[in-house]
Each structure stands twice: as C-alpha cells, then as structure tokens.
Amino acid sequence: MVMTKDRSFYRNLFMLAIPISLQNLITFAVNFADNLMIGSLGDNAISGVYMGNQLQSVLQMFVGGIEGAILILAAQYWGKKDTSSIRKVVSIGVKFAVAVGIVMSAVSMAFPAPIIRIFTEDQGVIAEGADYLRIVGATYLFFCISQVMVASMRSVETARIGMYISIMTLAVNVSLNYVLIFGKLGFPAMGVKGAAVATLVSRVLEAAVSVIYVFAIDQKLRLKFSDLLKTDRQLLKDFIRYGLPVIGGQVVWSANMMANSMILGRYSAGVIAATSITGMLHNLIYVWMNGLSSAVGILTGKTVGAGQYEKMKEYAKTVQVIFLIVGLLSGAAVFLARDGFISLYNASPEAQEYSRQFINVISVTIIGTCYQAACLFGLVKSGGDISFVFKNDTIFVFGVVIPSALIAMWLGAPPWVVFACLKCDQILKCFVAVVKINRFNWMKNLTRDTQKTLEEHG
Numbered sequence: 256m257v258m259t260k261d262r263s264f265y266r267n268l269f270m271l272a273i274p275i276s277l278q279n280l281i282t283f284a285v286n287f288a289d290n291l292m293i294g295s296l297g298d299n300a301i302s303g304v305y306m307g308n309q310l311q312s313v314l315q316m317f318v319g320g321i322e323g324a325i326l327i328l329a330a331q332y333w334g335k336k337d338t339s340s341i342r343k344v345v346s347i348g349v350k351f352a353v354a355v356g357i358v359m360s361a362v363s364m365a366f367p368a369p370i371i372r373i374f375t376e377d378q379g380v381i382a383e384g385a386d387y388l389r390i391v392g393a394t395y396l397f398f399c400i401s402q403v404m405v406a407s408m409r410s411v412e413t414a415r416i417g418m419y420i421s422i423m424t425l426a427v428n429v430s431l432n433y434v435l436i437f438g439k440l441g442f443p444a445m446g447v448k449g450a451a452v453a454t455l456v457s458r459v460l461e462a463a464v465s466v467i468y469v470f471a472i473d474q475k476l477r478l479k480f481s482d483l484l485k486t487d488r489q490l491l492k493d494f495i496r497y498g499l500p501v502i503g504g505q506v507v508w509s510a511n512m513m514a515n516s517m518i519l520g521r522y523s524a525g526v527i528a529a530t531s532i533t534g535m536l537h538n539l540i541y542v543w544m545n546g547l548s549s550a551v552g553i554l555t556g557k558t559v560g561a562g563q564y565e566k567m568k569e570y571a572k573t574v575q576v577i578f579l580i581v582g583l584l585s586g587a588a589v590f591l592a593r594d595g596f597i598s599l600y601n602a603s604p605e606a607q608e609y610s611r612q613f614i615n616v617i618s619v620t621i622i623g624t625c626y627q628a629a630c631l632f633g634l635v636k637s638g639g640d641i642s643f644v645f646k647n648d649t650i651f652v653f654g655v656v657i658p659s660a661l662i663a664m665w666l667g668a669p670p671w672v673v674f675a676c677l678k679c680d681q682i683l684k685c686f687v688a689v690v691k692i693n694r695f696n697w698m699k700n701l702t703r704d705t706q707k708t709l710e711e712h713g
Contacts (some may be wrong), residue, residue: 257576259569267412268550274414276546278405281421283538285457288429289450290535292436294600298524300447301602303383305531306374307391307447309516310363311398316509317355318399320502321348322406324494326549327501327637329410330556331702338411340702342478343487345407347494349400350483356399363392374513375520375527383447390451397462404465409553411475420464428457497641497701504636504645511652515677518660519670526670528602529609533674536596537617540585544625547581551633559638559698568695571634575626575692578633582625590618612671616678623681627688634692639699647687651680 286308293300325348329341363370371384405417434440435449445452469478519530551574558567593614597607636644660676691697 257572259573261566261569264554264570264573267554268547271409271412271414271550271553272543272547274418275409275549276543278414278418278421279542279545280539281418281425283542285421285425285428285454287535287539288425288432289454290531291599292432293447293450294602296436296446297601298528298603298606299377299379299383301531301600301606302375302377302380302524302527303371303385304387304447304450305384305527305534306371306380306516306520307367307384307387307451309374309513310359310370310388310392311395312512313509314355314359314395314398316505316512317359317502318352318402320498320505321351321355322402323501323505323632323636324348324498325403325406326410326552327556327639327641328490328493328497328701329407330553330637331560331639331700333411334557334560335702337702338476340487340490341407341410341476342482343485343490344494345403345410345476345478346482347486347491348403348406350486351498352399352403353396356396360392360395363388363395367392374516377520377524377527380524380527387447387451390448391454394455394458397458401458401462401465404462404469407469407476407478408473409549410556412553412557413473413475414550416465416468416473420461420468423464424457424461427460428453431456493701500642500645501636504648507645507648507652511648511656514652514657514660518657518664518673518677521664522670523605525603525605526609528600528606529613529670530674532597532600532602532606532610533613533617536589536592536614537621540589540592540621541624544578544581544585544629547577548629548633551629552637555634555637559700560702562700564698567638567698571692571695574634575630575689578626578629581629582622585625586618586622589614589621593618609670612669613674616671616675620675620678620681623683623685627681627684630692631684631688635688635697638697639701640697643691643697647684651684655683656680 289304290301293304325344328344332338332340332344367388368381368385370388371381375381401420405420408414408416431453432450434442435445435453437449438444469476470480519526554570555567558570593611597610597614600606602610631644631647656677656679659679660673663673663676
C-alpha cells in the first residue's frame with residue numbers, strides 16, 4: 256500500500272499544516288515587505304539588508320535547533336499524554352534560547368560593520384548593512400522567546416496561535432515600514448534604519464503576546480513561570496543528547512548559508528541583489544512545504560511516542576508521495592513566477608538578469624528540497640534518528656557543496672554555475688533519503704518510560 260487509508264492521518268496532517276503554513280507565509284510576508292520596500296531604494300540597500308540579515312539566518316538555525324529538540328521530545332511525550340515532562344522539556348529550551356538571544360543581540364549591536372564586512376567588501380553595501388544590523392540586532396532576544404513559545408504550543412498540537420500572532424506582527428511591521436522607511440505621517444524618511452525599527456517594535460510585541468498566551472491562557476500545557484526555575488537533570492541530559500545533533504545540524508546549515516553569502520558576496524552588488532531576490536521567491540514557495548514538514552514531524556513524534564510502528568510505516572510511504580508531488584508543483588510554480596516576481600523590484604538590469612538565471616536553478620533544485628529535506632526532517636529526525644540528518648548534512652556541505660562552489664569560482668565559472676554548485680546537494684541527497692527512509696530503522700522511542708526501538712518490536 257502506497258497511500259494510507261487512515262482518514263484521520265490526512266485530517267490531522269492538514270489541520271496542523273494549514274495554520275503552520277499560514278504562519279510561515281505571514282512571517283515570509285514580513286520579510287518580503289521589508290525586502291520590497293527597501294528594493295525601491297536601489298541595489299546597495301537591497302544588498303545591505305540581505306547581508307544584515309545573515310546573522311538573523313544564523314540565529315534562526317540555532318533557535319531552529321532548540322525548537323527541533325523541543326518538538327521531537329515533546330511530541331513523543333504528547334503521544335503518551337505526559338504533559339509534566341513536556342513542561343520540563345520546554346523550560347530547558349527556554350533557557351537555551353534566551354542565552355543564545357542575549358549573545359547574538361550583544362554581538363550584532365556592538366560590531367555591525369565588521370560582521371557585514373565578513374560577507375562583502377562593497378563599501379556601499381557595508382554602510383547600509385551596518386545601519387540596519389545595529390538596530391535589528393536588538394530584536395534577536397525577543398525573536399528567540401517567541402519562537403520557543405510557539406514551538407511549545409505546536410508540540411501539543413496547538414498550531415493556530417502562532418498564525419494569529421504572526422498576523423498581528425505582519426500588520427504592525429508593514430504599517431511601520433511604510434511610515435518609517437519613506438517618512439510618512441510626519442516621521443523622517445529613515446531608509447533601512449526605518450525597516451530595522453519597524454522589525455524591532457513588531458518583534459517585541461510578538462514576544463509579549465506569545466508569552467502571555469502560553470503562561471496565562473493555554474489550557475493544554477499549563478506552563479508556569481515557576482517551571483522555568485526548575486531543571487530536571489534526566490530530561491536535561493535527554494535534551495542535550497538528542498538536541499545537540501539537531502542544533503549541530505542547524506549550525507552546519509548556518510555555516511553553509513554563511514559560505515553561500517561569502518562566496519556570492521565576492522561578486523558585484525547586482526549578483527548579491529539577485530541572490531536576495533531569488534532567496535525571497537524560494538522562501539515563498541518553501542512556505543507550504545515547511546508547514547507540511549512540521550506537521551508530519553509532530554504526527555511522527557506522536558505516533559512513534561505511542562509505539563505505533565506499523566502505522567508509522569504506512570504513514571511514511573504516504574508522506575514520500577505527498578512531498579514528491581509538492582516538489583514537482585513547487586518547481587513549476589517557481590519557474591512560472593520568475594519574471595513577474597523579478598519585476599516587483601526596482602533592481603538594475605544586471606541584477607534582473609542574474610535573478611532569472613538563479614531562479615532557473617532553484618526551479619529544479621526545489622524538487623529535491625521538498626522530497627529529501629521534508630522527509631528527512633518530518634520522518635527520520637522526528638522519528639528519533641536525530642544524528643543521521645546531522646551527519647548527512649555535514650558530509651554534503653563540507654564535502655560537496657562548498658568545495659564545488661569554490662572550485663567553480665576559482666575556474667572563473669559564471670555566477671549561475673557557482674550558485675548551482677551551492678544548491679547541488681538538494682538533488683544529490685534524494686538518493687540517500689530514499690534508501691534511509693524505506694529501511695524504516697529510524698523509528699526510536701526517545702521518551703523516558705520506554706526506550707524501545709523498531710528492532711525490538713520486530
């Protein structure tokens with residue numbers, strides 16, 4: 256049987272995936288609004304904000320690792336209806352997230368220009384990027400807090416609250432962007448600084464509302480501030496044991512993203528602007544895949560945590576078909592949206608031409624992304640075999656992606672070839688993923704009560 260006949264699986268999948276996808280879409284819309292409004296200020300502004308957001312990308316990788324550890328462990332405990340252990344897991348995640356947020360905010364606000372200079376030598380881009388990063392760096396702590404709060408709710412299948420909070424953030428951010436970037440309603444025109452201030456205000460509000468909901472309104476988890484003062488040593492060991500490979504995988508991926516920026520940052524502002532435009536379109540299409548992947552991860556953790564391994568096998572086959580279809584549709588959508596999307600930007604002819612070339616590349620590679628990345632996260636990692644994805648990413652990033660891109664650049668290949676090298680792993684990892692997933696040796700119960708694996712159940 257390729258597709259499961261269990262209707263509850265499809266119902267639960269889409270009930271989780273739709274609000275998560277909408278939340279991702281709204282989060283994307285916040286970044287896109289920044290990008291589009293700043294796009295009217297020219298290539299240096301687009302490139303400066305893109306480079307200024309590289310530290311945000313690194314932060315998202317770290318926080319994503321913490322979120323992943325929370326979701327993987329908490330979803331399995333949710334399968335056993337053990338909310339006491341989930342509260343302990345979340346409190347550990349909160350402490351790690353706050354520590355990361357404080358460090359990242361302090362570093363970015365203290366050294367904005369040197370950080371931008373890591374990625375590019377273009378003085379115009381450095382000036383704009385430093386102005387942006389100096390202010391937006393203050394948002395990182397608040398971002399960490401809100402993301403962990405939303406993850407705690409997703410782990411107990413409360414997905415809508417994140418969507419509602421994101422709608423509020425979008426409205427505040429876009430309104431303030433318009434007022435502060437262009438100088439409306441009596442405010443001075445602040446350019447990229449205005450975009451940063453708008454982001455700061457919306458992130459503070461986002462964090463405040465998410466904290467109020469989790470601690471004062473939610474009735475499933477019933478998290479209390481007193482929970483944050485306690486640390487369960489056994490669960491802390493589990494969080495570190497299972498969380499480190501997740502966080503490690505995210506760190507590897509952030510190193511990959513930084514290498515992408517450093518390599519492409521050695522080209523002109525037109526290439527950097529094209530990278531930013533292409534990244535925005537990729538992220539827009541990625542939204543629904545990521546929502547589905549997150550939903551699959553929650554259901555996988557819950558099913559494995561409940562010990563329902565045969566049912567999980569059935570679900571895994573269905574998930575692979577779903578993501579292959581999602582990949583093909585996504586690739587077609589990227590290609591068809593190319594010219595219309597590029598026309599939204601006031602970019603130079605050079606940046607527009609490079610954008611076309613780069614988007615052609617991702618229209619192919621996103622097919623692989625949708626299959627292997629979604630399945631490896633939604634099934635393998637969420638099913639308990641956490642270290643496999645970390646090892647796989649490490650080998651491809653440092654053994655294939657970065658070396659091939661550096662060789663291509665050294666040989667004088669055109670920017671689109673270098674860009675293709677930076678994305679080649681998205682296709683190559685599919686061959687690994689299809690073998691790993693269909694061996695079904697990744698289902699492992701990580702909860703404290705029963706450390707049983709698929710092999711022990713025959």
